[in-house]
Amino acid sequence: MAAKVNVSLDADLAIEVMLLSGATNPQDAVELIVRDFLARGRRTDARTGEAADAHRTAQPTRTVEEG
Structure with missing residues (x-):
């Protein structure tokens, strides 16, 4: 029985x-x-991934080369 x-x-x-x-x-x-x-919400997560998956699609940050 589910809680009400x-x-x-x-x-x-x-x-x-x-x-x-x-x-x-x-x-x-x-x-x-x-x-x-x-x-x-579940369909959107299945299509786009969860917040924990954001690192896979993030663009790498460019660092300024010194020298």
């Missing part, structure tokens, strides 16, 4: 989320929006 969290939202925000998601109640609407947000 109660969150209070402004009524206008809840209605807007319901309209965007097509859900018939605020609980389902917020859950759908959050799940979609998380899935998009």
Whole structure:
């Protein structure tokens, strides 16, 4: 069983989320929006790599040669 969290939202925000998601109640609407947000983040990480991978694509810094 998953843990549950109660969150209070402004009524206008809840209605807007319901309209965007097509859900018939605020609980389902917020859950759908959050799940979609998380899935998009995972797809983006899979495509572009994570922050820890940034060293592989970074341009080497040039140092001024002395002499």
